[in-house]
Amino acid sequence: MKNFTYSISTVVHFGKGQISKLGREIASRASRVLVVYGGGSIKRNGVYDGAVAQLKEHGIEWVELGGVEPNPRITTVRKGVELCRENGLDGVLALGGGSVIDCSKAIAAGACYDGDPWDFPAGKAVPQKALPIFTVLTMAATGSEMDNIAVISDMDTNEKLAFGAPACLPSVSILDPTYTCSLPASQTAAGTADIMSHTFENYFSPVETSYLADSMAEAILKACIHYGPKALATPDDYEARANLMWCASWAINGFLEMGKPVAWSVHAIEHELSAFYDITHGVGLAILTPNWMRYVLNDQTEHRFAAYGVNVWGLDPQLPQRKLAEAAIDKTREFFNSLGLPATLREVGIDEEKLPLMAKKARTGSFDRTFVPLSEEDILNILKMSL
Numbered sequence: 599m600k601n602f603t604y605s606i607s608t609v610v611h612f613g614k615g616q617i618s619k620l621g622r623e624i625a626s627r628a629s630r631v632l633v634v635y636g637g638g639s640i641k642r643n644g645v646y647d648g649a650v651a652q653l654k655e656h657g658i659e660w661v662e663l664g665g666v667e668p669n670p671r672i673t674t675v676r677k678g679v680e681l682c683r684e685n686g687l688d689g690v691l692a693l694g695g696g697s698v699i700d701c702s703k704a705i706a707a708g709a710c711y712d713g714d715p716w717d718f719p720a721g722k723a724v725p726q727k728a729l730p731i732f733t734v735l736t737m738a739a740t741g742s743e744m745d746n747i748a749v750i751s752d753m754d755t756n757e758k759l760a761f762g763a764p765a766c767l768p769s770v771s772i773l774d775p776t777y778t779c780s781l782p783a784s785q786t787a788a789g790t791a792d793i794m795s796h797t798f799e800n801y802f803s804p805v806e807t808s809y810l811a812d813s814m815a816e817a818i819l820k821a822c823i824h825y826g827p828k829a830l831a832t833p834d835d836y837e838a839r840a841n842l843m844w845c846a847s848w849a850i851n852g853f854l855e856m857g858k859p860v861a862w863s864v865h866a867i868e869h870e871l872s873a874f875y876d877i878t879h880g881v882g883l884a885i886l887t888p889n890w891m892r893y894v895l896n897d898q899t900e901h902r903f904a905a906y907g908v909n910v911w912g913l914d915p916q917l918p919q920r921k922l923a924e925a926a927i928d929k930t931r932e933f934f935n936s937l938g939l940p941a942t943l944r945e946v947g948i949d950e951e952k953l954p955l956m957a958k959k960a961r962t963g964s965f966d967r968t969f970v971p972l973s974e975e976d977i978l979n980i981l982k983m984s985l
Contacts, residue, residue, distance in 0.1 A: 599808050599857030605764075612773040613842065613906050614679035614836070617645075617734060621652030623770040627730040628689025630659045632682055634702045635693040636666045643780045645734055653691075657925050659930055661685045661718075663705075666694065668703035668947070669751045669758060669872050669879070674715045678705035679715055682729065692733045692768075695789075695880045696740025699733050700748040703766040706731050719750045728765040734772045737781060738843040739789030739880060741796060741850035743771040749792050751873055757959075758873035773847070775839035775950035784832050787937035788880030790842065794819055795864060795883040796849040802902060802969040804896075805858030815854050816909045818845045823910070824939060861967040864890050867977055870956035884939040888931040889983040895923055896972035903927065943984045 611619045624631060640646040652829070653660050661772070663678045683704065690709075692702035708715030717723040731859040733743045740747070747762040758967035778786075801815040821841050830836035861911065868882040868893070869889075895903055907913040907926030917925070940946050957978035965972045972980075 600859065601807065602856045604852060604856050606744065608769065609770045610744065610773055610847070613769070613840075613879050614774055614776050614946075615810055616772050616774050617652060618683060619747075620649060620734065620770070621658065622773055623657035623766065623841070624653070624658055624689060625656040625692065627769055628658070628686065629663075630687045631689040631691045631732070631948050632678060632685075632702075632705065633660045633662045633688050633691045634666060634698055634705065635662075635664050636668070636695070639780070640736060641922060643736070645736055645777055648692065649734055651692055656690065657979040658960040661687060661690070666698045666701045667732045667751075667875055668697050670697045670704070670749075670915045671800065671937050672719075672750050674701055675708060675715050675750060678702075679708035680977050682709035686841045687729070689730045690719070692731065693736070695735065695737030696742040699731075699735075699742040699768070700750065700980050701741070702731055702733070703742070703746075703748040703768075704761075705729075707763070707766055711723055711931075716750070716752065717756075718763075719748075720760040721761070722796050724761070725763040725837075726764075731766065731768040732770050733768050734777070735774075735843065736777045737789055737791040738778055738839070738846040739849075739922075741840055741846045742772065743768060743793070744847040744851040747850075749869070753876070756873045757868040760869075763775035765785075769856050773843055775836055778839045778843060779834045781833070783833075783938065786829050786833070787826070787939050788878050788884070789846070790822050790829075790846075790880075790937060791887075791934055793842065793846045793878075794822050795906065797822075797854065798887060799865060800849075800854035800860050801906070802858055803855075803858045804969060806902065808857040811854045811856060811858070812850070816906075818908045823933060830937065843985045848976055859967060861964045863968045863972060866962070866964065867877060867956075867960045870882035870960045871943070871948065874952055874956060874957075875946070875948050881940055881946060883942060884937075884940055885943060886980065888927055888934070889980055891927045891930065893976070893980050894972075895927065895984065896970075899923075899970060943981070950982070950985060952972040953978060957981055
């Protein structure tokens, strides 16, 4: 294991009815907040009414910014920053899933920055401070409620880029699993794939001596495999929703990568799909991940995939390593299929036209440090495998 420093200060209130603690938590840190949300679902599932009741009860003033996109746009971030400045706001409250929370992080940082907030994802600046961020989570997927990362898109330039800084870590997150029960099946499925992909990115690392983190990663994967189908079959299954929600937070809050270098492969490739075609992030990950696995399977990596097959899928450890590895990859594809997720790019309207450009834009120096280093040609081959 490598040296590391781990610090996470987000206060999490988990469980049914925990929104009752939101007003008190906000009031201790802010008095005027920007309430950020996406479509109308929060006004149907009780999240909006619950949050507003808390704001009123604790004398907190607010301004609203609705309509955040599934892949949040920099144009929306800029609008939020302007609202914060015009109204003298001192906090940001995100009501929604990862896209809403990511947008809120960028707004909170942008409101404390003199330049354009696109400087953050573009790598021109790192947020040094941000307004306090509060979240009420409505979808188990990205884990943005418990990490300091935000992913923002500029559709004019077909760029989807991430940035992160300690200042962007949410102060308080309300995690009530009942708020996810009304999600469409497609979003539950995509969220499950997203959680698993985060876990894979941390699990498949050149360092294999972080036993605690790897064992926890395997437990998260097993929980997704167990509870994902349950949440689809019985949407109001509280235990299924609760386990998926907690898995989402721990898949990406930094714990799984402690003690080992992690450079993300599949996410970087998928960001190009979303940047050019605006597809659902979890769907893109479900399409790409098994093909990435097949592409990087070789004599040096087969033992890692074999361990995944034994420890997560319960495959027979007496089988040859290569057979175990291949079976584990097949199981992964079959599971995503069972959730009703697309298996090919063509199913989501993507053909070969822009694959070379996406491979070129995806390839950065981070791919020199991934589980298996990948060239631009390698990335293109994975995209072609996914057609």
